[in-house]
Amino acid sequence: MIRALKRRVSVDGRSVVKGIGDDCAIVRPRTGFDLLVTTDFLIEDVHFLRKHSPEDVGWKTLARGLSDIAAMGGDPRWCLVSLALPRWAKSNWVSRFYDGLFEHGVPLVGGDLSRADRVLADIVVLGEIPCGKALRRDSAGEGDAIFVSGELGKPWHQRPKPRLDLGRWLRGRATACMDLSDGLSIDLHRMCIESGVAAIVDRPLPVSHGATIEQALHGGEDYELLFTTRARLSRFAGLPLTRIGTVVKGKPGSITFFGQPLEPKGYDHFR
Amino acid sequence: MIRALKRRVSVDGRSVVKGIGDDCAIVRPRTGFDLLVTTDFLIEDVHFLRKHSPEDVGWKTLARGLSDIAAMGGDPRWCLVSLALPRWAKSNWVSRFYDGLFEHGVPLVGGDLSRADRVLADIVVLGEIPCGKALRRDSAGEGDAIFVSGELGKPWHQRPKPRLDLGRWLRGRATACMDLSDGLSIDLHRMCIESGVAAIVDRPLPVSHGATIEQALHGGEDYELLFTTRARLSRFAGLPLTRIGTVVKGKPGSITFFGQPLEPKGYDHFR
Numbered sequence: 181m182i183r184a185l186k187r188r189v190s191v192d193g194r195s196v197v198k199g200i201g202d203d204c205a206i207v208r209p210r211t212g213f214d215l216l217v218t219t220d221f222l223i224e225d226v227h228f229l230r231k232h233s234p235e236d237v238g239w240k241t242l243a244r245g246l247s248d249i250a251a252m253g254g255d256p257r258w259c260l261v262s263l264a265l266p267r268w269a270k271s272n273w274v275s276r277f278y279d280g281l282f283e284h285g286v287p288l289v290g291g292d293l294s295r296a297d298r299v300l301a302d303i304v305v306l307g308e309i310p311c312g313k314a315l316r317r318d319s320a321g322e323g324d325a326i327f328v329s330g331e332l333g334k335p336w337h338q339r340p341k342p343r344l345d346l347g348r349w350l351r352g353r354a355t356a357c358m359d360l361s362d363g364l365s366i367d368l369h370r371m372c373i374e375s376g377v378a379a380i381v382d383r384p385l386p387v388s389h390g391a392t393i394e395q396a397l398h399g400g401e402d403y404e405l406l407f408t409t410r411a412r413l414s415r416f417a418g419l420p421l422t423r424i425g426t427v428v429k430g431k432p433g434s435i436t437f438f439g440q441p442l443e444p445k446g447y448d449h450f451r
Numbered sequence: 452m453i454r455a456l457k458r459r460v461s462v463d464g465r466s467v468v469k470g471i472g473d474d475c476a477i478v479r480p481r482t483g484f485d486l487l488v489t490t491d492f493l494i495e496d497v498h499f500l501r502k503h504s505p506e507d508v509g510w511k512t513l514a515r516g517l518s519d520i521a522a523m524g525g526d527p528r529w530c531l532v533s534l535a536l537p538r539w540a541k542s543n544w545v546s547r548f549y550d551g552l553f554e555h556g557v558p559l560v561g562g563d564l565s566r567a568d569r570v571l572a573d574i575v576v577l578g579e580i581p582c583g584k585a586l587r588r589d590s591a592g593e594g595d596a597i598f599v600s601g602e603l604g605k606p607w608h609q610r611p612k613p614r615l616d617l618g619r620w621l622r623g624r625a626t627a628c629m630d631l632s633d634g635l636s637i638d639l640h641r642m643c644i645e646s647g648v649a650a651i652v653d654r655p656l657p658v659s660h661g662a663t664i665e666q667a668l669h670g671g672e673d674y675e676l677l678f679t680t681r682a683r684l685s686r687f688a689g690l691p692l693t694r695i696g697t698v699v700k701g702k703p704g705s706i707t708f709f710g711q712p713l714e715p716k717g718y719d720h721f722r
Contacts, residue, residue: 197485198587201645203522203629204487204578206585209480214468216475219490219533219575221565226535251474262490262573264497292573294492302533302563302573304490307475314477316469358474374472 181271181293185278191287195257205289207258207306214314216307218248224266224298234273236338237299238280243340244361245305246284247403250347251359253315254307258289261303264296277301315350315357315407318374324355324408324427326379329419332364333391333399340403346416350407357407363398367406369433369444378430381437386422397437398445452542452564456549462558466528476560478529478577485585487578489519495537495569505544507609508570509551514611515632516576517555518674521618522630524586525578529560532574535567548572586621586628586678591646595626595679595698600690603635604662604670611674617687621678628678634669638677640704640715649701652708657693668708669716 182200191199197206209215222241224230242259249256261281265274281288286305320326329346343359350357356375360367364385372379387396413421435442453471462470468477480486493512495501513530520527532552536545552559557576591597600617614630621628627646631638635656643650658667684692706713 197583197585198589202588203519204489204525204585206523206580206587207486207488208582209486211482215478215480215486215577217478217529217531217561217575217577218475219531219561219573220563221533221535221571221573223535223565223567223571226566248474252477254475258488260488260490260575262492264492264494264571290488290490292491294494295497296494296571300492300494300535300567300571302490302492304488304531304575306486306488309477311479312468314468314475316477317473318469 181274188278189288191289196287196289199289205260207289210308212311213308214311216249216252216254216309216314218245219302219304220244222301222303234276235280238277239283239339241301241303242281242284242286243342243403245303246342246344247359247361249305249307250342250344251315251357251405252309253313253347253351253357254309256286256305256307256344258306259286259304260290261288261301262292264294264300266297266299269299313351315354317356317358317371320356320371320375320377320408320427322377322427322429324410325423326425326427327407327409327413327421327423328386328404329421330404331386331388332402332404333395334388334402336401340401342403343405346405346419349416353411354407354409357405360402360404360406364406365397365435365442366444368435371406372435373433376432377427378432378434379425380428381425381435383424385424386420452545459549460559462560467558467560470560476531478560481579483582484579485582487520487523487525487580487585489516490573490575491515493572493574505547506551509548510554510610512572512574513552513555513557514613514674516574517613517615518630518632520576520578521613521615522586522628522676523580524584524618524622524628525580527557527576527578527615529577530557530575531561532559532572533563535565535571537568537570540570584622586625588627588629588642589645591627591642591648591679591698593648593698593700595681596694597650597696597698598678598680598684598692598694599631599657599675600692601675602657602659603673603675604666605659605673607672611672613674614676617676617690620687624682625678625680628676631673631675631677635677636668636706636713637715639706642677643706644704647703648698649703649705650696651699652696652706654695656695657691
């Protein structure tokens with residue numbers, strides 16, 4: 181399986197000293213850049229179902245990690261995938277999983293293969309960003325405008341598109357940024373906690389066609405960016421950027437939604 | 452859980468720009484160093500049992516990744532842990548898991564938390580090594596002596612010790628190196644395949660007290676290093692280094708053990 185995979189992976193020998201096949205991958209980071217690292221699970225019956233196509237599962241596995249890189253404004257450089265497989269996942273399933281993953285065009289440099297009784301994928305993405313330029317979630321300031329990209333409350337996606345171009349463009353424009361992976365209410369709450377601020381949401385949300393306001397507020401898996409800025413923005417490359425409110429002084433993490441307190445109710449694995 | 456964890460982690464602000472709590476960890480690699488990256492699963496009922504102490508499971512989770520860094524001759528710098536937890540694993544279990552993991556002294560900079568019906572841990576370790584100095588498994592040459600560290604065939608360890616100091620010392624001394632994670636016969640086979648060479652094993656193996664020769668040849672989890680060298684070595688800091696044979700020209704991957712062909716029979720998840 182690993183041999184077949186190695187044949188399919190083409191890597192740039194300048195930045196990848198040694199890819200798949202050794203105890204570690206060896207890569208060469210660029211001078212003057214900070215390294216971004218993220219790791220995310222994709223678990224059968226938690227994040228996807230056996231009936232989903234393996235290509236979509238592969239796409240989504242890497243999309244989750246890329247969305248984290250986008251949220252920091254970074255460039256994805258390399259990825260690794262740990263995969264644990266049950267007996268039903270034959271080599272054809274695995275091959276199609278990697279087909280979907282490779283569509284993102286990020287070099288795969290390593291991973292791990294193991295047995296389990298359901299499919300478990302853990303994605304590791306390494307990205308780069310010029311030193312000190314990463315967009316963080318702990319730096320929203322009072323008076324900043326709160327924005328979201330795209331539309332909220334979208335149904336389960338087969339091929340969510342990580343907002344990498346937008347993230348890069350927001351470098352130097354956003355004061356804080358994170359991706360909407362668990363729902364606006366909980367993710368805005370988290371950003372406010374980390375930044376030690378409160379938020380007022382007092383403008384219409386960009387609710388996805390067919391979705392309810394509840395889904396837009398508390399739905400997960402939007403793969404959009406939530407950011408704060410001092411700039412007046414409205415679009416980026418055709419993608420709407422919608423101002424939904426303002427960062428204010430107050431109890432860290434508290435959100436006022438059209439005059440009412442908003443409880444964080446997005447997806448939390450431990451609720 | 453994440454807040455409690457953040458309070459327990461102390462990180463060096465020069466190399467860790469941002470640790471736990473954002474979409475990605477932000478770290479600052481050193482100029483002149485290659486980056487080593489490894490990821491390994493530790494799965495309940497595959498790699499450990501629920502009856503094992505959470506401290507030992509935490510220790511082992513990171514030990515697996517550190518053994519890979521040791522095999523490349525690198526210095527571990529940062530780690531991330533993705534953890535999926537069943538309902539029985541309460542906050543006390545998780546806290547003790549991290550107690551064991553922290554004993555290695557490697558800064559934890561991020562991870563992921565998720566639900567599953569058994570404990571799944573995926574460890575990511577980032578290490579550094581001066582550019583071009585990594586020990587690889589694809590560079591064993593004809594005529595090199597084949598060595599192993601320590602003893603082989605040891606029973607399941609609660610606290611295996613990754614051979615980090617030995618790995619660093621082997622920089623410039625070993626021609627190829629890997630860790631013995633699945634058993635000598637399969638790991639030596641893999642090294643020979645990658646290096647395009649064959650091996651003769653014609654000297655007594657350092658069999659652990661109470662273990663059989665079969666266990667020394669095919670047992671997994673030894674956490675020792677297998678390496679090739681042109682140097683005459685016998686010990687490193689009290690640890691025996693035992694020459695067991697010689698790299699020769701031949702069918703890549705084939706091993707002759709005291710005149711007989713040796714089949715690779717170590718632990719393979721997919722057999």
